[in-house]
Amino acid sequence: MSGSHGHRRSPAGEAGGARAAPGADGDALAGFGLLGRSPAFIAATNLMRRFAQTSAHVLVQGETGTGKELVARAIHYLGDRRYKPFVPVNCGALPDNLMENELFGHARGAFTDARESQRGLIGGAEGGTLFLDEIECLSLKGQVALLRFLQDGHYRQLGGHGDLRADVRVIAASNQDFGELVRSGRFRQDLYYRLAIMAVDLPPLRRRGNDILLLIDHFLARFAREYGHPAPRLDAASVPVALAHPWPGNVRELENVVHRQFLLAEGDVVRLDAPIESPGAAAGGEAGSGWNIDFSGMDMKLAKAEVIARFERDYLEQAIALTRGNVSLAAQHAGKERRAFGKLLKKYGIDRNRFQV
Ligand SMILES: Nc1ncnc2c1ncn2[C@@H]1O[C@H](COP(=O)(O)OP(=O)(O)OP(=O)(O)O)[C@@H](O)[C@H]1O
Ligand SMILES: [Mg+2]
The missing domain is CATH 1.10.10 (Arc Repressor Mutant, subunit A)
Incomplete structure (x- = not known):
């Protein structure tokens, strides 16, 4: 589980948060924290920009740490809804019934403690964007309600009788393989098809070539600024090491590795020794599948x-x-x-x- 992703909500949203206008060079999305020049990355961000000009719902897919949340925010802030709320919610953070209550709200008297009706996150995002992170964690019941909302903008509060309407763009994100989720019955095929109409697939870092080096330089400069040091450079012998590493935790892993090596550096040269050990990787698999087991000598x-x-x-x-x-x-x-x-x-x-x- 990603420690940085607790259940977040901001009832007031993040309206009015238009970012600094991005520059016109090859890193035009740097204002959104999205750096990269590789063809795979540019293809994904070009698609993202086109989606941003529409009001369609979007699915953002990619391995952990590939920048799905940054992309969701960029879609919101590049589009017409930028002065309205951006409401992020992690569907994996709460048990099913609580999550439905959070999303759709409840009517007065819906359950014992419901003395007042409560507008859910969908209502709170009116005019703006609801970012549903880890969408695959939504219960099957929640998936039915979400599909209905995506189709006609209607939803029903828990314990409510009439339908409510909201003008909300949904951006869903997942790092899971939907083929597998649909086959095993954990994700509704109809909802997946509906979301997949507008899907952005973010490439894993290992397929982004020299972006690895670009990002290392970027993070070195950032840490140097934050710690008030002169910017160090990457040792030449570390370049092939960085390019060969599979980066299962993608940009987040790279950021953490660079941070550690920056702090350990002596002088103005930062080194990466093979094999790169990722901070936290041994403590419980943030990526879930990044086990690096040495089987030699084991039957x-x-x-x-x-x-x-x-x-x-x-x-x-x-x-x-x-x-x-x-x-x-x-x-x-x-x-x-x-x-x-x-x-x-x-x-x-x-x-x-x-x-x-
Ligand atoms: N293209 C990029 N340029 C610069 N930084 C990036 C880029 N992509 C991701 N990052 C950084 O990597 C980290 C992870 O990004 P983000 O949280 O958007 O990933 P994610 O795909 O949502 O991950 P998860 O699936 O684990 O939730 C963040 O610190 C983000 O700023
Ligand atoms: Mg995320």
Whole structure:
């Protein structure tokens, strides 16, 4: 689970946040924090700019750390809705029923505590953009309601009788393979088809060639500014190392690696030694699949057990983090008995208290 992505909401949105006009050079999107000159990146951002000129709903796809959130913001701030709210919401951050309540709001008396009706995030984004991050985490019920909203702009509050209408552009993002999600029944095919009409696919960093070097220079300059140092340069022998690294965590990983090497640098040269070890990667797989296991000397059975153990630990940690330490709920999401789930937590020494907020 991405630590930087808690459930965020800003009821007032971020209206009035038009950014500095981007320059006219090859890095025209730098004003939105989007740097890159590789053909794959330019193709994606050109599409993004064209989508920004329309009011259509958009799906932004790409591996973790490829800049999906930056792209969602750029689409909003480049378009006509820029003076209206941009409301980000992480669909993976709350259990299903709470998420539907957040999105659609509830009518007075919808449940015991609902003494007042509450306008949901869709209502709060009126005229602007709702950014649904980790869209694949939306419950099947929520997916039905969202599809309806995408089709005709109508939705219903929890416990509400009449339909409400909102003029809201939806930008959804995901780092998952929808083919797989649809096949396994976790994501509705009709919703996927509806969203995929306008889809931007952000390329992984390893397919962006020299953008890797451009981004290293950019982050070195930024850290130098932030720490009040003169800007260091990348050691020449580190260039092939940077270009060969697969960057499973993409730009976020690169930013973290550069930050660490910047702090460790002696003099004005920053080095990257092969193999690049990513800060945090060993602590629980932010990318989910970036396990770097050395199988040498293991027989296949042992290797398999090792992979399963790592998967189980990551899965459990993410499940318990998602429910903020609520074991019953995490077990329910995982489709396991609470007792069995509790046993697994114990087996891996995962302390649920660490995840309570
Ligand atoms: N093209 C880019 N140029 C400069 N910085 C970038 C670029 N793309 C991403 N970043 C930086 O990388 C980090 C990750 O970007 P962002 O949060 O948009 O990724 P994401 O695709 O939403 O990731 P996740 O799937 O994990 O939520 C941010 O710090 C962002 O500023
Ligand atoms: Mg994101």
